[in-house]
Amino acid sequence: MRARVLIRPKAGILDPQGQTVERALPALGFQGVSNVHVGRLVELDVEDPSRLAEMCEQLLANPLIEDYEIVTAL
Amino acid sequence: MKFGVVRFPGTCDEVDAQLAAARVGDAEILWHRDRDLRGVDAVVIPGGFSYGDHLRVGAVARFSPVMESVAAFAAEGGPVLGICNGFQILCEAGMLPGALLPNTNLRFSMRQVVLEVVSDRSDWTRGCAVGGRLSIPAKHTTGRFYAPDATLDQLEADGHVALRYVEDSLANGSVRSIAGVTNAAGNVLGLMPHPEHAVDALTGSADGLKLFESVALAVA
Numbered sequence: 001m002r003a004r005v006l007i008r009p010k011a012g013i014l015d016p017q018g019q020t021v022e023r024a025l026p027a028l029g030f031q032g033v034s035n036v037h038v039g040r041l042v043e044l045d046v047e048d049p050s051r052l053a054e055m056c057e058q059l060l061a062n063p064l065i066e067d068y069e070i071v072t073a074l
Numbered sequence: 075m076k077f078g079v080v081r082f083p084g085t086c087d088e089v090d091a092q093l094a095a096a097r098v099g100d101a102e103i104l105w106h107r108d109r110d111l112r113g114v115d116a117v118v119i120p121g122g123f124s125y126g127d128h129l130r131v132g133a134v135a136r137f138s139p140v141m142e143s144v145a146a147f148a149a150e151g152g153p154v155l156g157i158c159n160g161f162q163i164l165c166e167a168g169m170l171p172g173a174l175l176p177n178t179n180l181r182f183s184m185r186q187v188v189l190e191v192v193s194d195r196s197d198w199t200r201g202c203a204v205g206g207r208l209s210i211p212a213k214h215t216t217g218r219f220y221a222p223d224a225t226l227d228q229l230e231a232d233g234h235v236a237l238r239y240v241e242d243s244l245a246n247g248s249v250r251s252i253a254g255v256t257n258a259a260g261n262v263l264g265l266m267p268h269p270e271h272a273v274d275a276l277t278g279s280a281d282g283l284k285l286f287e288s289v290a291l292a293v294a
Contacts, residue, residue: 064221
């Protein structure tokens with residue numbers, strides 16, 4: 001099964017990448033953009049998608065600093 | 075005493091770490107695929123870019139075979155020092171609290187920093203005077219120490235914050251200016267700046283040697 005894991009910085013932790021993008025967009029003329037966060041995307045084929053959460057906890061994300069979201073309905 | 079310095083693919087500071095340790099005792103390189111720690115008395119996980127920093131800094135190195143042995147060594151009270159990438163690896167391995175995030179300014183920062191010794195309760199700072207200052211170089215992109223407030227309060231209350239940046243000597247954005255933390259037992263220390271690059275007055279400072287000398291006191 002094809003799966004996608006979205007990993008993003010936890011709310012409340014300073015996200016300088018998001019801030020940089022948020023400042024860059026208006027400089028290019030794109031107004032009205034706020035709350036930008038930059039994360040990571042992992043796509044993978046898995047035989048047993050029920051194990052994806054374990055994979056996230058142990059390797060794909062660091063739960064102390066990142067939230068993850070597993071998407072299997074692609 | 076004998077130091078073991080771990081080399082992962084992508085490690086780059088192991089030679090300086092070995093040379094620094096060799097001023098205090100014997101020192102040899104441990105290859106990351108080797109589970110045998112060869113009877114060393116202390117382990118140094120040096121800086122660099124293990125596994126190319128893929129996924130997250132330190133995330134992959136912690137699965138190297140040697141890390142199982144290092145974790146067992148630390149659990150028995152063996153002194154372990156993680157420098158820079160080594161600090162990141164120890165955090166990822168759960169051997170130290172917290173995590174390292176990209177510097178607030180997203181830039182590689184390299185400069186001599188001044189650290190204050192906050193606690194001498196770790197094996198690696200016991201020879202340092204609390205309140206004393208160490209001049210040591212720092213060089214990293216991912217050095218913003220982070221832990222939740224409750225964890226930080228506990229670390230401070232228990233004396234597990236070992237080293238702090240003095241004033242704003244390094245603008246990496248670390249919470250509460252924390253430069254180095256220990257585990258609960260005090261035998262594992264992680265810090266972002268590089269004591270192994272400051273062991274000779276000819277290169278600006280020999281303050282880094284104090285950490286290596288401290289651990290010699292600890293294992294004596």
